Amino acid sequence: MSFPHRTSLNATRRAAELDALAGGEVVDLLVIGGGVTGAGIALDAAARGLSVALVEARDLAFGTSRWSSKLVHGGLRYLAKGEVRLAHESAVERGILMTRTAPHLSRPLPQLFPLHENVSRGGAGFVMAGLRAGDALRRAARTPSALLPPPRRVSGPEALALAPGLRTNGLRGGLLSFDGQLTDDARLVVALARTAAGYGARILTRLRVTTAAGDGVEAHDLVADRTVSLRARSVVNAAGVWAGSLVDSVRLRPSLGSHVVVDGATLGIGGTALTVPVPGERSRFVIVLPQRNGLVYIGLTDEPFDGPVPDEPAAPAADVAYLLEVASSVLERKLTDADVLGSYAGLRPLLEGTGRSADLSRKHAVLRAPNGVLTIVGGKLTTYRRMAQDAVDAAVAAASLTAAASPTQSLPLVGAASRPALSTVDATPRLVASYGTEAPRVAALATLDEDLGAEVAGEITAAEVVWAVRHEGALDASDVLDRRTRIGLVPARADAARDRVTDLVHRALSGLTPAT
Numbered sequence: 001m002s003f004p005h006r007t008s009l010n011a012t013r014r015a016a017e018l019d020a021l022a023g024g025e026v027v028d029l030l031v032i033g034g035g036v037t038g039a040g041i042a043l044d045a046a047a048r049g050l051s052v053a054l055v056e057a058r059d060l061a062f063g064t065s066r067w068s069s070k071l072v073h074g075g076l077r078y079l080a081k082g083e084v085r086l087a088h089e090s091a092v093e094r095g096i097l098m099t100r101t102a103p104h105l106s107r108p109l110p111q112l113f114p115l116h117e118n119v120s121r122g123g124a125g126f127v128m129a130g131l132r133a134g135d136a137l138r139r140a141a142r143t144p145s146a147l148l149p150p151p152r153r154v155s156g157p158e159a160l161a162l163a164p165g166l167r168t169n170g171l172r173g174g175l176l177s178f179d180g181q182l183t184d185d186a187r188l189v190v191a192l193a194r195t196a197a198g199y200g201a202r203i204l205t206r207l208r209v210t211t212a213a214g215d216g217v218e219a220h221d222l223v224a225d226r227t228v229s230l231r232a233r234s235v236v237n238a239a240g241v242w243a244g245s246l247v248d249s250v251r252l253r254p255s256l257g258s259h260v261v262v263d264g265a266t267l268g269i270g271g272t273a274l275t276v277p278v279p280g281e282r283s284r285f286v287i288v289l290p291q292r293n294g295l296v297y298i299g300l301t302d303e304p305f306d307g308p309v310p311d312e313p314a315a316p317a318a319d320v321a322y323l324l325e326v327a328s329s330v331l332e333r334k335l336t337d338a339d340v341l342g343s344y345a346g347l348r349p350l351l352e353g354t355g356r357s358a359d360l361s362r363k364h365a366v367l368r369a370p371n372g373v374l375t376i377v378g379g380k381l382t383t384y385r386r387m388a389q390d391a392v393d394a395a396v397a398a399a400s401l402t403a404a405a406s407p408t409q410s411l412p413l414v415g416a417a418s419r420p421a422l423s424t425v426d427a428t429p430r431l432v433a434s435y436g437t438e439a440p441r442v443a444a445l446a447t448l449d450e451d452l453g454a455e456v457a458g459e460i461t462a463a464e465v466v467w468a469v470r471h472e473g474a475l476d477a478s479d480v481l482d483r484r485t486r487i488g489l490v491p492a493r494a495d496a497a498r499d500r501v502t503d504l505v506h507r508a509l510s511g512l513t514p515a516t
């Protein structure tokens, strides 16, 4: 796939593009926030032929977009609330992402609902009816069953074959279904931003907006420690849970969701996710999510969050204890604090006055302030593309811009290819799942300099650190550890790798590493 502009993001490009904009160049659309929503908007607008700048206070995916469950949902939870249109939209967006825009960054995830003695026959029937409804959504969205097979009941031995760590006592079988899973949420954001850059969008990190108006923003450049004024014909605030700090009229009521990180070998569930019923509740579940790298993320809580919004929320000890306890209820081996390798928490950007779950309907999500700034909040990672399309439609209408129709439904992100094509890419499956068709270029770095073939943490190599700096806009070790790779989800591994990564970042920024 070739793009009209370069897709590489790096410090040199950032400096040149920021200088041009600070020098007075006016863009059609300026988007504040480099999460999945902002990056999606930048791509949508740039692909329609608009001139675009994205300004992000810290780093791509610094906010909520890296703290998700990394699922591409089919909309079942919306259906359960009677939100049929939203459920359909979610299923459609899941299909678009998994088959066209980002097959390389997503995969079908088998999910098992274990049937132990505490799940009645009626309860199992209720869950199966929900799974069948979810499958009807898949069919309506025309996502092939070869990709996401229909749900089915499995026997006790089959359940154990899928997830050997399940508690055998009282196990009479399970309900097996499939949903979409991302390689990683932050990597999706980086791919979106790079694809937007490929259509000419200027992606500017370390630029904190201090004042937003309908015709531009004032921002603090954290690299050069200076204030810049950027001018635009329209401004979209996609600052997520921080959106209210830029536009007074936007009132958010964040909700905190926590996950625990454990070693998959401890649980013995292989590649199958578990949906664990919360004892005493009919439709609340804890999800146990195996990752490609052998880790397992266990989530998810949903608690109202009061007080100032922190840069990086922490998972409360009570959430960690609750998640371990519920997950353990279906496992042979009970999980304890000693099993916890890490934990993370994110804040859902919910509009005040809406329900607790994040299913804002789109018509409530794009708000126009008296000064002309458009704010987009709510939605889900899964529906980013549709949200972006709506936000750009609103900006085009409000500022009378001339733009083509949104092409993003059929626009592959950088590195994307069909699943059959991806299976022939000459690189390890792990690299292909992170870099898609670019994986051989990442691997080639190690052939140019054998030091770059060395691992810095787990299977992550020095070559990936260099790639992150030269092509993915990483400006320091934290960008690499916490967002380009997710080494930081296990703090002990990040601590062990930090000095080496810092040195590699320095060398790459100084042009002392080979390029591919």
Ligand SMILES: Cc1cc2nc3c(=O)[nH]c(=O)nc-3n(C[C@H](O)[C@H](O)[C@H](O)COP(=O)(O)OP(=O)(O)OC[C@H]3O[C@@H](n4cnc5c(N)ncnc54)[C@H](O)[C@@H]3O)c2cc1C
Residues within 6 Å of the ligand: 032, 033, 034, 035, 036, 037, 038, 055, 056, 057, 058, 059, 060, 061, 062, 063, 064, 065, 066, 067, 068, 069, 070, 071, 072, 073, 207, 208, 209, 210, 238, 239, 240, 241, 242, 243, 246, 255, 256, 257, 258, 300, 345, 346, 347, 348, 349, 358, 377, 378, 379, 380, 381, 382, 383
């Ligand atoms: C625990 C949890 C689990 C979830 N799981 C899933 C899931 O599995 N699947 C799914 O589809 N959805 C999931 N979601 C929802 C999804 O993660 C969010 O809806 C989505 O990530 C929000 O993205 P965003 O871009 O709107 O916000 P953010 O990702 O928070 O992006 C906002 C950005 O704005 C920047 N910013 C803030 N202030 C300024 C400023 N003044 N100047 C410049 N930049 C600024 C921030 O640094 C940040 O990077 C989950 C949410 C939570 C909390």
